[in-house]
Amino acid sequence: MLTREKKQDNWKPIIKAFEAVLGQKGVIKRREELITYECDGLTSYRQRPAVVLLPRTTEQIAQIVKICNKYSVTFIARGSGTGLSGGALPLENSVLIVTSLMRQILKVDLDNQRIVVQPGVINSWVTQTVSGAGFYYAPDPSSQIICSIGGNIAENSGGVHCLKYGVTTNHVLGLKIVTAEGEILDLGGQVPEMPGYDLTGVFVGSEGTLGIATEITLRILKSAESICVLLADFTSVEAAGASVSDIISAGIIPGGMEMMDNISINAVEDVVATNCYPRDAQAILLVEIDGLDVEVQVNKQRVAEICKKNGARNVTSASDPETRLKLWKGRKAAFAAAGHLSPDYYVQDGVIPRTQLPYVLQEIESLSQKFGYKIANVFHAGDGNLHPLILFDNAVPGALEKVEEVGGEILKLCVKVGGSISGEHGIGADKKCYMPDMFSNADLESMQWVRQVFNPKGLANPDKIFPTPRTCGEAANTTMKKFPGVEQF
Amino acid sequence: MLTREKKQDNWKPIIKAFEAVLGQKGVIKRREELITYECDGLTSYRQRPAVVLLPRTTEQIAQIVKICNKYSVTFIARGSGTGLSGGALPLENSVLIVTSLMRQILKVDLDNQRIVVQPGVINSWVTQTVSGAGFYYAPDPSSQIICSIGGNIAENSGGVHCLKYGVTTNHVLGLKIVTAEGEILDLGGQVPEMPGYDLTGVFVGSEGTLGIATEITLRILKSAESICVLLADFTSVEAAGASVSDIISAGIIPGGMEMMDNISINAVEDVVATNCYPRDAQAILLVEIDGLDVEVQVNKQRVAEICKKNGARNVTSASDPETRLKLWKGRKAAFAAAGHLSPDYYVQDGVIPRTQLPYVLQEIESLSQKFGYKIANVFHAGDGNLHPLILFDNAVPGALEKVEEVGGEILKLCVKVGGSISGEHGIGADKKCYMPDMFSNADLESMQWVRQVFNPKGLANPDKIFPTPRTCGEAANTTMKKFPGVEQF
Numbered sequence: 001m002l003t004r005e006k007k008q009d010n011w012k013p014i015i016k017a018f019e020a021v022l023g024q025k026g027v028i029k030r031r032e033e034l035i036t037y038e039c040d041g042l043t044s045y046r047q048r049p050a051v052v053l054l055p056r057t058t059e060q061i062a063q064i065v066k067i068c069n070k071y072s073v074t075f076i077a078r079g080s081g082t083g084l085s086g087g088a089l090p091l092e093n094s095v096l097i098v099t100s101l102m103r104q105i106l107k108v109d110l111d112n113q114r115i116v117v118q119p120g121v122i123n124s125w126v127t128q129t130v131s132g133a134g135f136y137y138a139p140d141p142s143s144q145i146i147c148s149i150g151g152n153i154a155e156n157s158g159g160v161h162c163l164k165y166g167v168t169t170n171h172v173l174g175l176k177i178v179t180a181e182g183e184i185l186d187l188g189g190q191v192p193e194m195p196g197y198d199l200t201g202v203f204v205g206s207e208g209t210l211g212i213a214t215e216i217t218l219r220i221l222k223s224a225e226s227i228c229v230l231l232a233d234f235t236s237v238e239a240a241g242a243s244v245s246d247i248i249s250a251g252i253i254p255g256g257m258e259m260m261d262n263i264s265i266n267a268v269e270d271v272v273a274t275n276c277y278p279r280d281a282q283a284i285l286l287v288e289i290d291g292l293d294v295e296v297q298v299n300k301q302r303v304a305e306i307c308k309k310n311g312a313r314n315v316t317s318a319s320d321p322e323t324r325l326k327l328w329k330g331r332k333a334a335f336a337a338a339g340h341l342s343p344d345y346y347v348q349d350g351v352i353p354r355t356q357l358p359y360v361l362q363e364i365e366s367l368s369q370k371f372g373y374k375i376a377n378v379f380h381a382g383d384g385n386l387h388p389l390i391l392f393d394n395a396v397p398g399a400l401e402k403v404e405e406v407g408g409e410i411l412k413l414c415v416k417v418g419g420s421i422s423g424e425h426g427i428g429a430d431k432k433c434y435m436p437d438m439f440s441n442a443d444l445e446s447m448q449w450v451r452q453v454f455n456p457k458g459l460a461n462p463d464k465i466f467p468t469p470r471t472c473g474e475a476a477n478t479t480m481k482k483f484p485g486v487e488q489f
Numbered sequence: 490m491l492t493r494e495k496k497q498d499n500w501k502p503i504i505k506a507f508e509a510v511l512g513q514k515g516v517i518k519r520r521e522e523l524i525t526y527e528c529d530g531l532t533s534y535r536q537r538p539a540v541v542l543l544p545r546t547t548e549q550i551a552q553i554v555k556i557c558n559k560y561s562v563t564f565i566a567r568g569s570g571t572g573l574s575g576g577a578l579p580l581e582n583s584v585l586i587v588t589s590l591m592r593q594i595l596k597v598d599l600d601n602q603r604i605v606v607q608p609g610v611i612n613s614w615v616t617q618t619v620s621g622a623g624f625y626y627a628p629d630p631s632s633q634i635i636c637s638i639g640g641n642i643a644e645n646s647g648g649v650h651c652l653k654y655g656v657t658t659n660h661v662l663g664l665k666i667v668t669a670e671g672e673i674l675d676l677g678g679q680v681p682e683m684p685g686y687d688l689t690g691v692f693v694g695s696e697g698t699l700g701i702a703t704e705i706t707l708r709i710l711k712s713a714e715s716i717c718v719l720l721a722d723f724t725s726v727e728a729a730g731a732s733v734s735d736i737i738s739a740g741i742i743p744g745g746m747e748m749m750d751n752i753s754i755n756a757v758e759d760v761v762a763t764n765c766y767p768r769d770a771q772a773i774l775l776v777e778i779d780g781l782d783v784e785v786q787v788n789k790q791r792v793a794e795i796c797k798k799n800g801a802r803n804v805t806s807a808s809d810p811e812t813r814l815k816l817w818k819g820r821k822a823a824f825a826a827a828g829h830l831s832p833d834y835y836v837q838d839g840v841i842p843r844t845q846l847p848y849v850l851q852e853i854e855s856l857s858q859k860f861g862y863k864i865a866n867v868f869h870a871g872d873g874n875l876h877p878l879i880l881f882d883n884a885v886p887g888a889l890e891k892v893e894e895v896g897g898e899i900l901k902l903c904v905k906v907g908g909s910i911s912g913e914h915g916i917g918a919d920k921k922c923y924m925p926d927m928f929s930n931a932d933l934e935s936m937q938w939v940r941q942v943f944n945p946k947g948l949a950n951p952d953k954i955f956p957t958p959r960t961c962g963e964a965a966n967t968t969m970k971k972f973p974g975v976e977q978f
Binding site for chain 1 (some may be wrong): 600623645647658659672674676677678679682684685687693694695711712714738740780781784786788817840843872908909912913915920924928929932933936938941942954
């Protein structure tokens with residue numbers, strides 16, 4: 001393995017080998033161009049890679065990876081770089097393999113409801129490609145207009161519609177991958193049920209630690225006949241939470257069910273001015289109902305009645321696309337809006353059993369008061385996937401560390417009530433220290449043995465997911481530096 | 490590893506160790522009692538195990554497995570023994586671990602829609618446990634009144650309702666397992682989205698080769714408000730197939746959609762006399778629609794219109810539970826009924842992309858004529874999961890081999906059109922020789938490396954799934970004997 005001290009000269013033969021595969025245009029090595037690639041969506045961690053590669057084909061990736069193996073250099077795959085857990089954070093002296101030139105839709109098979117894409121294809125392009133024929137791709141992260149399918153595979157991304165339709169892993173039929181040793185494998189297939197071990201399922205969500213997906217077969221769904229969005233406003237978070245439980249208990253599975261609290265509502269109205277969200281509400285629920293028109297009409301009434309029974313002041317609804325978009329606009333902009341409330345914010349991602357919602361929200365409020373940071377709550381309420389946004393000022397010395405501590409307390413709370421430390425953003429570099437809170441040493445070891453199968457030398461995306469060393473503090477100090485300012489060339 | 494020649498004496502200390510854990514009643518060793526356990530649902534393969542164990546707890550299984558490791562004896566897990574691919578086929582000189590005393594429902598959590606069960610719990614008991622509260626467990630193999638949840642996990646079982654709701658793997662949240670070395674691990678959890686590699690997904694469908702599931706957390710669903718079953722009869726198989734395609738293309742996802750051909754229809758009417766299935770129909774479709782009452786009413790009309798447009802002579806429907814059950818009765822009895830058409834039958838299980846249905850059915854008919862065996866077709870039409878039943882007489886020398894050849898040709902046909910060699914019955918001992926038709930050597934090797942992680946000595950269910958030696962003929966001759974008649978004690 002190359003050491004940090006490795007100098008530019010050592011990279012010369014390696015870069016020459018890369019250029020022989022990709023041409024000079026496919027290899028980025030100038031310092032000022034590399035800065036763009038220092039971080040992904042988790043901007044508080046930065047490391048500059050030694051070189052950035054822009055392959056176009058599976059074979060090129062296999063060749064690149066073989067070169068990495070020959071010279072024992074580590075490599076990290078990156079799609080659009082929108083991930084929020086630092087899954088695509090480079091290491092110094094590493095190779096960053098960026099899939100942004102791999103944006104071809106390889107095959108569309110409407111009759112069998114599947115589409116084959118390269119990893120750099122943007123999430124929303126998939127739906128755009130098939131929507132004219134009445135189909136869509138269900139997983140819809142908030143970043144869907146910029147995030148890539150390859151990144152979605154790595155992080156097993158979710159989104160608003162995952163309550164009813166499942167996360168990325170439920171929509172991947174097969175994968176062509178390049179392993180960490182440069183071998184090309186086919187996982188899964190073209191039909192949902194394949195014999196043998198489900199390695200497709202293992203690969204989805206493995207955050208680039210098992211190799212790089214180069215061709216992805218996705219399931220596409222038939223668009224619903226009718227869609228309706230309801231907005232209900234409440235004078236307490238508890239009433240909104242109770243409505244969520246009652247809707248699910250009634251056997252209604254909304255296409256999406258999102259909750260926002262008072263801080264988020266006001267942040268959104270300040271910034272995007274939807275003029276739909278009442279500023280004095282303690283919580284709003286956005287409930288999307290889809291299906292046959294008759295079904296939507298009945299369920300719309302049922303949801304409205306449940307919300308009113310739980311004390312909603314108003315319930316409005318919209319079926320035309322324009323007004324629906326307007327109602328969703330604030331929710332989709334919630335993270336960005338939080339950025340206007342304070343100089344910085346830290347977004348957490350945890351999952352709890354739905355029944356624990358009132359208790360967990362109270363505890364988050366207690367943490368907010370104890371540590372003195374405002375916390376805005378925006379979440380996929382139907383599946384218990386919380387996104388607390390902790391507001392802070394990174395210019396205050398020690399603030400980031402304190403906020404990370406609050407974030408950690410929230411994750412421990414999720415684990416305590418039987419939940420999970422990640423709903424859809426992944427573990428990446430950010431949360432690996434919390435893995436022992438969820439898994440026993442034996443459990444983690446079996447995962448690491450599986451990693452050994454695909455990535456025996458540890459060259460593919462090292463120092464992600466697994467807690468080595470074991471605590472966050474140690475990790476931050478020893479395996480990566482924040483804002484290091486270390487220059488490679 | 491013990492050799493075949495190992496005599497009774499060698500087992501004495503091993504059996505003593507087992508009895509120390511399970512008591513004498515938990516250890517079956519008398520020859521006449523062992524006969525019951527010589528095969529599972531694939532009755533054409535038989536091997537008598539050296540001893541059968543009946544544990545009651547996770548800890549007992551861990552201790553048993555450790556004893557197997559100490560003495561290097563192989564072990565095979567078995568639930569109710571209804572599997573159709575020989576996944577629970579014992580080996581000579583092996584230990585058969587039967588979960589039929591592990592039939593406790595450990596926890597019911599209706600609010601969070603989950604239930605925790607021991608592996609010996611019968612599939613239909615899960616629904617029975619929660620149906621009073623308006624819930625059910627979706628995967629419903631035809632054998633659901635006798636098959637065990639542990640066996641369902643091993644084989645990733647499907648069923649009629651898997652078109653809309655997915656197979657077993659889509660309904661398992663978490664597993665406590667005992668690895669092949671006797672280590673207890675927790676895979677997955679209590680909420681659907683868990684970080685790290687999806688080892689739950691790998692374990693489900695691994696056919697006992699990675700260890701034994703001892704506690705299973707299942708997702709339960711809210712029962713639909715309304716259910717309707719339609720029966721449409723056609724004068725050609727093609728017309729029925731076209732209706733299936735058109736129903737799916739219309740965006741309707743039936744709870745189940747099953748097709749039976751003329752041979753199956755007559756077999757069923759001969760045996761169970763539903764008096765619902767017209768004997769002169771070339772094919773019937775059974776379509777179950779579930780959901781809100783208004784939704785069911787609309788979709789019922791749409792399905793009926795589609796079937797009629799495609800030439801259905803009659804379309805009838807039933808909403809009351811009694812008539813629905815009557816309509817389903819014939820389909821559920823189809824395999825058993827085939828047993829009355831000829832002395833023996835061989836059931837195949839393959840998957841094809843739905844659009845290939847007319848072509849594949851024609852090819853199966855050609856194979857039937859070429860080899861001179863009648864083939865009845867019964868299948869989950871909506872998801873392209875075929876179940877051709879090849880009718881033959883095992884008393885005719887060489888007939889079984891010929892029929893296996895026909896079965897193999899059908900599987901190769903499935904692979905050729907982009908399908909799979911198993912939809913829901915697993916690979917087991919029966920189909921491992923066809924795995925190279927679906928997977929490259931590199932693909933198979935990665936699966937086998939994953940097996941090494943959980944089962945490094947190969948003691949858990951050896952000689953299943955993976956093709957060693959590579960052809961069926963070899964496998965039958967060298968690694969197992971059919972009807973061996975070899976006596977252990």
